[in-house]
Amino acid sequence: MATSEQDKNSSQEFWLQAAVTYSYILLWIFLSAVVIMVNKYVLTFAGFPFPIALTLTHMAFCSTLAFLIIKAGFVETVHMDSATYFRNVVPIAALFSGTLWLGNAAYLYLSVAFIQMLKATMPVTVFLVGVMLGTEKYSALYALNMVVVAIGVATASYGELNFDLIGVIFQSGSIVTESFRLCLIQLLLQARGIKLNPVTTLYYIAPACFAFLCFPFTFIELPKMMHSDGGWRLPGGWLMLSAVSAFALNMSVFLLIGRSSALTMNIAGVIKDWLLIALSVTLYGSPVGSLQLGGYGVAFLGVCWYNYQKLQGARQQTTTRQQPGDLESKPLLASTAPRR
Template sequence: MGEGRPDSAKQSLGVQLAVQYGCMFLWIFLSAAVILVNKYVLSVSGFPYPVALTCTHMLFCSVAAFLVVKMGFAEVTPISADTYLSCILPIGLLFAGTLWTSNAAYLYLSVSFIQMLKATMPLVVFMVGCGFGTEKFTMNSAGNMVIVGIGIAIASYGEILFVLVGVLLQAGSIICESVRLTLVQVLLQKRGIKMNPVSTLYHIAPCCFVFLFLPFTYIELPRIMKDPNVNINVPLLLGSAVAAFALNMAVFLLIGKTSALTMNIAGVVKDWLLIGLSVILFGSTVTGLQLFGYLIAFAGVMYYNYLKIQGMKQQTSGVEKAPEKAERSNSSSEREPLISASPSPTGRPK
């Protein structure tokens, strides 16, 4: 019976890796789609109102999650008042801040430069995770993050279309997103709360919508009412909201399967894709130096994933050895009474 365990463990590890990387690639695709659509809506279609756009997303997500739960396709995990106040509200507030500042940055910066700035998020997530205890500080991880940071710094050097307001908005978005992702990981893993993506969105999206609705009402709504050139393209906004709903579920699913840091390091792969698409679709300028920097960052990402797989293999190996040790211990304890029951010539047990 023990002979089947190694093959079974290897198959289990393979399935686990397939699920994790499947979630990762799904998130990369949806994230790229949402970013490109949002850039088009805000900068090209004639609707330069990031808070209104994010309000639309969160309203759709709230309604969609509510309908999915009420139709019986998913169950809602009960949340205590203490958990709601200590986890859901902060996550909703940070999520609102992330969406607002991130979308607003597209009014000032190109997609390619924003992705370069976003790629610094693994550094921030790593530091925040160490502070919250969700990530363990090691010299390998720290050195790997330094390599990623150096690559991103090289790639960001010499940006032609530099607008300070846009950079500050994107920096605020990175900070909010890093803390939010870590808090989501604490909610899903550290506190032992089992929630599926729909259930998580069911609790967080309405809270996020409320935090966004206030600045929308007092800041953007009066401007929209007075803007004679505003173009409210309902099908385009609806498509953007559907993509955002799918992306939000993919985010929670990916964090639940891996970690916030893993998701943000995978974001560097997404950055490569988006930089290429931004050159093709929006005519963004990308220099050879920027590509060289991203190549360094990409190498750091691949090495991080290699270390992660090696750690998973070591854990699997430890699980395999534990039953074997238990079996040897049980078999030896079963033999000991038989040996000791046989008297030696001196009358003492052997």
């Protein structure tokens, strides 16, 4: 009888934890969609075509809130001396600034749907940059995957009905800077044993990003804002919603990363991409042709196969170092999983 009761309680606990985990996943997908769709609206439809100013708003808000959260003692931070900060964090912040600026600038020229399709090239650039910097090992099978993804994205680009070269250049620049940022994080932070959660990351990186973005803002966007003769307006409510959503998105990552596996997050990312394409078509009337969808489908399959191979490789490495177990059933950061 006691065993039956224990099994019942164990089953209830399992379903409760599963419900919480998938609620976090849905929250992450929802907030990701909100941030992207709101940014697109602010820059394209709300009369505020200033991507650097939008990014500055995000960084100022995130810096302030992260500072208050850490000083209030809600989240523990990592002590970092000035030498470590300037050597490790500042280069990452510079690249992150470029990622956000160029990525937001692309919304002025391209649809959300096409931007999501271009983002499928992220594994390609991360792989190439990783091989160049030594964080990835070259593999003919991985390289073949990258070729498949590149062909798919090239086909989607050829089928794009509102293709704009400037927008593609901006988005490509954002992908390249993000790839270098991810590799530098692995080289500069993980190699030195520095562990940063999303709040601490914002605490250290957001102020530096704000400082970096002030330079292009001063010389590129500020003169336009001052001499546009009322050609733009300040959508205060939308800017605040965008900033709050961006911060909440980082917090949702903090909640999610301790409870889900790498495979779960990759699947959730795929669902998010397709959702954003659908929202772009539904809300903003973005034209998407059959050739474009076919090309993105090829790239999507290539990315899925690449992720599967990476996860299999990670599982084999973990199995050789630790006791056998199913890597996909374990959280990404078990130590940060909320205790309930």
